[in-house]
Amino acid sequence: MNGIELITDNIPSIRAMQRLSVPLWFALILKRQNKCSLVPPDWLNLKSLQDFYQYEVNELTSFAKLPNNWLEQSKLIFEYASDDINDEVYKLKSLVQDLKEIRMIKVQKGLQLINESHLQLDNLSLLEINEIRPFVVEIMGKLTSLDKSTSTGMEQDEMQYGDNDGDIEDDL
């Protein structure tokens, strides 16, 4: 098949028995038609997930550097291309679940230190941020308005919501 040029990404020309990187959605279409087999991303195997898990257990203050859509990716791959994964899928699934839970516990701990202007979320994936977004935004909004209600608070009024996106863009 000849390559296709798209706005966001190009699909290279495809020949049989060749290793290529294409967008995930395209790979999944081909996969459903039984026209390709998927090579799982290098973080999605037993060894590196266990490493990530160990990192999360050992480091209490920071998060492991997972791709910023690791939950979404792993879900899609488990669902449509589980036969292409070399390790046992159920083990990977439970590891992903464990990872998600341990990260969530850490997020909870971090949220106790929430203040009106600043929240640092390095290496947290978009989905995980979105999960706590409504909660965090409401709280920080209220804390800000409480803080601003006195005149000394008004002088140091600085909003830094932008920070939680900045670190993720670096990982892209």
Add this chain to the structure above:
Amino acid sequence: MSYYDLDDFLSESQRVPCKFNITVPLLGYLEGTPGADISEGSKVELPLWIAEFLAISAVSETSEVGFVDLLQPEALNKKVINAIKTDAVSLDAHSICQHFYSLVEKWAKLYNDKELSEVAQQMLRDRAHEINNYAQNLRGAHQESNFLYSLDEFEKVLYKTSHDSYKQLRKWMHNENK
């Protein structure tokens, strides 16, 4: 806060105790005696929005006395503040004042009360953790809990939105698209 925010209206219509500094003719119905005058020094509970204006604006151009003196509402007295300082989580904010945070916000603004605003911020921080725990609970908004009944209106909204967010994520993870 938006212009048409209902909770804002409700929080502004909370009654706060005031003391009249002057005698006002024919205002006795506020005290339950229609037709009579309201006399100087009498205490009446007025909605916050009007009490604020009456307290700020002077009786006449020459005097500096306001129509009324604002007295501290019961929801913000020493007892409540101390209760917040000792254990914010077990405080029944709903029965003290349904719009506790808005009241604190307005009061702190009026008197530039830094301490009050800080106490409220710490209280929100402490309680937020507990609210988050409840919001993650699977059983949903129907669960019976004394803590949830003790939330003030803002905290209720907070609980609901964060609960919805957790629920939606869980739905997506388990492929339940409804």
